[in-house]
Amino acid sequence: MSAASDLRLAHGLRVLVHAVDPARRDALLALVRDWGHQSVDALGAADVVLCDGDGPGNPNRPVLALGGLDTDQAGWLPRDAPAVQIHAALGALAAGLTVRSQSDPDLGFGAMPEHSLQGLLTPREMEVLDAVGDGLTNKMIARRLDISLHTVKFHVESLFRKLGVRTRTEALAKAHERLRNILEL
Amino acid sequence: MANEAELLTRLSAELAARAGALQGAAIAIRISSQRHLSGTLWQPDVAVASEQSLPARAEFELVMPGGSAAPAKLVGRDPGTNLAVLRLARPAAPSALVPGEAQAGALALALGADGSGGASVRLGAVNLAGPQWQSRAGGLLERRIVLDLRLERAEEGGPVFTAAGALLGMSTFGPRARVLVIPWATLERIVPVLLKDGHVARGWLGVALHPVALPDALREQAGQSSGLMVMSLVEGGPAAKAGVVAGDIVLSVNDAPAVGFRRLAGELAPERIGRKAALRVVRSGTVLSLDALIEARPAA
Numbered sequence: 001m002s003a004a005s006d007l008r009l010a011h012g013l014r015v016l017v018h019a020v021d022p023a024r025r026d027a028l029l030a031l032v033r034d035w036g037h038q039s040v041d042a043l044g045a046a047d048v049v050l051c052d053g054d055g056p057g058n059p060n061r062p063v064l065a066l067g068g069l070d071t072d073q074a075g076w077l078p079r080d081a082p083a084v085q086i087h088a089a090l091g092a093l094a095a096g097l098t099v100r101s102q103s104d105p106d107l108g109f110g111a112m113p114e115h116s117l118q119g120l121l122t123p124r125e126m127e128v129l130d131a132v133g134d135g136l137t138n139k140m141i142a143r144r145l146d147i148s149l150h151t152v153k154f155h156v157e158s159l160f161r162k163l164g165v166r167t168r169t170e171a172l173a174k175a176h177e178r179l180r181n182i183l184e185l
Numbered sequence: 186m187a188n189e190a191e192l193l194t195r196l197s198a199e200l201a202a203r204a205g206a207l208q209g210a211a212i213a214i215r216i217s218s219q220r221h222l223s224g225t226l227w228q229p230d231v232a233v234a235s236e237q238s239l240p241a242r243a244e245f246e247l248v249m250p251g252g253s254a255a256p257a258k259l260v261g262r263d264p265g266t267n268l269a270v271l272r273l274a275r276p277a278a279p280s281a282l283v284p285g286e287a288q289a290g291a292l293a294l295a296l297g298a299d300g301s302g303g304a305s306v307r308l309g310a311v312n313l314a315g316p317q318w319q320s321r322a323g324g325l326l327e328r329r330i331v332l333d334l335r336l337e338r339a340e341e342g343g344p345v346f347t348a349a350g351a352l353l354g355m356s357t358f359g360p361r362a363r364v365l366v367i368p369w370a371t372l373e374r375i376v377p378v379l380l381k382d383g384h385v386a387r388g389w390l391g392v393a394l395h396p397v398a399l400p401d402a403l404r405e406q407a408g409q410s411s412g413l414m415v416m417s418l419v420e421g422g423p424a425a426k427a428g429v430v431a432g433d434i435v436l437s438v439n440d441a442p443a444v445g446f447r448r449l450a451g452e453l454a455p456e457r458i459g460r461k462a463a464l465r466v467v468r469s470g471t472v473l474s475l476d477a478l479i480e481a482r483p484a485a
Contacts, residue, residue, distance in 0.1 A: 072338075108360035109237055109267040111329075112319045112446050117411050120398035123434070126414075182416055183321070183446045184393045185453060 011036035013094050014045055016061070019052035028052060035087040047094045050086070053079070062093040075099040082176045084169055102177070113181055119162045128155040129175050132168050203350055204294055204306040209280040210344040210352070213248035213298035214257075214271070216240055221248070223297040223343035225355045227376060229276035235342040235357045236262045236269040249277055252302025261379030265324025265387060266371050267357055270379040282344075284369040285351025287314035287330045292348045295332060295356050295364065297340025304343075309334025309364075311353075323387050323450050327370035330354065336364050388453030389482035390462060391422020394446075397434060403467060412436045412467065413443045423462070427477035433466040453479060 015032045017039055019025035028050060032039050040046050049061050053068035064086070067079030075093045077085055078101060089099040121129070124145075131141040138156065142149045160166065163174045212232055213221045216239075224234040224247070232247065239262070247255045257271040287293075288311060295307040315329035332345065336356060345353045345366045354366040378385050394413035404410050412434040418425045429435075435443045438452045439462055452462065462477045 108358050108362065109235075109365060110321045110360045112321050112323070112450060114445050114447060115396045117398075117444070120396055120411050122398045122400050123414060123432070124400065126397065179395065182393050182395045183413075183450075185323070185390050185446075185449060 013037045013047045013090055014040045015090060016040055016043055016046035016049045016059075017051075018049060018055050021052065024052050031083050031086060032090075035083065035090075037090065048075075048090050050090065062096075064089050064093055064099065077101050082172065084173060085176075113183070115181055119164075121159065121162060125155055125159050125162070128152065129159060129171065132156070132159075133172050133175075200294070200308065200348075203346070203348070204296065204304065207280075207294070207344070207346055207350055208296060208304035208306075209250045209278065210282065211250065211296040211298045211304045212277075213300045213302075213339075214239070214342070215246045215248065215300075221298065221300040221339055223340050223356075224271065225342065225344040225352075226277060226280055227270075227282070227372060229279040230273045231260075231376065231380065232257060232271045232273065233342070233355055233372060233376060234269045234271065235355070236264055236267045237357070238338070238341055239269045245271060247271070247273065248298065248300060248302055250298075250302060250304070261383035263324065263375055263379060263385040264322040265320055265385055266326060266375050267320065267322075267324070267367060268355070268372065268375050268379065270376055272380075282352045283350075284373075285347040285349070285353045287311050287328060287347075287353050287366065287368070289314045293332055293334075293353060293366075294346045294348070295334060295336060295340070295343060296346070297336065297343040297356075300339065305337075305340055307334045307336060307340070319447055319450060323453070324385070325371075326368060327374075328368045330366035330368055331359070332356070332364040332366060334364055335362065384484045386455045386458060387482045388455065388457045388479045389422070390424045390453065390477060390479065391419035392424045392429065392435075393417045394435065394443075394449075399434065399467070403470065406472060407436050407467060409436060409442055409444060411444055413446075413449070415466075423477045423480045424464070427462075427464065427475045429464065429466060429475060429477070430468070433468050436465040436467060436472065438462050438464055 015037045017028045029039050043059055046061055049059050049063045051063050051065045063073040064075035065073040066077055075089050092099050138152045142152045163171050165171045165174050210226050212224045212226050214224050215221050224232040227233050243259050245257050247257050249255050256274045260270045260272045262269040291311050293311050297305040299305050310333045312333040313331040317327050318329045343356050345356050354368040357365050359365040393416045395416050397414040398411050415431050415433045437443055441448050441452050443449055457479050458481045460479055462479050464475045466473050
């Protein structure tokens, strides 16, 4: 994983994955392994519990809950939190910290968002961002979008400026947050 | 000094007496063996709850004030105003509710149910009493009421009263766990619709939109600097049938420029169902006109 190398956080944690939906469970297990952790089946052997939605009771281990009603857990992220955030949260929880996402939790009856026109991305910049999210280098992005390397660099710089970030990982987290600004009509 | 002490004691006693007199309006809704939500007894046989927190189920067990269990059926839910309505199998003792007006700075009592027949009480100020607003899910709320207090999750959905004991509305969580009140006027308008139809009709195009900046080359031709990009479409939905495809950038709907969500949502009011939505979209650098027929949003 190219994104993983960006983050010098704890690796090799023992993680107990709890998810009722088998497909979701498989996805979370794959994520845990991809990021260099080990999945365990016994609570006693786990450093952290990764839980899809509401988990079983109080397991006496730090829990990272993805979505769900129980926002009192030590770790709570939205259900669709990106892998990089889940990985960072697992490390932080194992170190005894509390984790919350900066973006609004799914919970909460909110007003219809109104965006400022400043800092909106263009469709091309969104394509470049997608490619960054797939772990592509600038050279690979140029090839995928059939544009010059120079143009890719131009778009990446503009992206960083608009998102107010300095690294690709940061850009992905920020962009993920923004994607909540989708309205179904 | 003696008078001041007396004043405080009296204030405290009055608040406790008020809460005691009003607790008949707070009911508990069991959602699992350990968890419950609160609800507001709106009519002797009708309870309202927070739609966003109520699990998708047809039947619930309520715990009435005093501790008796009462079965109730889900009658309807409206994500737009965050209201769910439950009908009790047997009418409860009616609680006389009078509508209250929110005033910033005034005291408010937020009641919740403790799950075994008792009530929990929170005291705070009305932090904000603003004008009407539109929710993310497209519903209209008559007033924006924010309370300066915090609630436990199990207390959400309970009644909120003024110091005089008049009902401001039902408590719910806004973003970042701020406590909002769904106002009386919204309850009065939406509950009868849910009792009758089970849902609230809303105009629908079947698209998910995200704001984007228009590339410089297009700004002049479009006459605006941003639009809403179609991120996904509901198959067979009104926009899809009109020929909209993912990646199109919507510039306007019926001449309302698509620069913000709110303006656009206004074009999809219930009375627009069955009418035409003239869409102007950008696709691969050119501006196209497409006509969609606004349909009623299907029940979730």
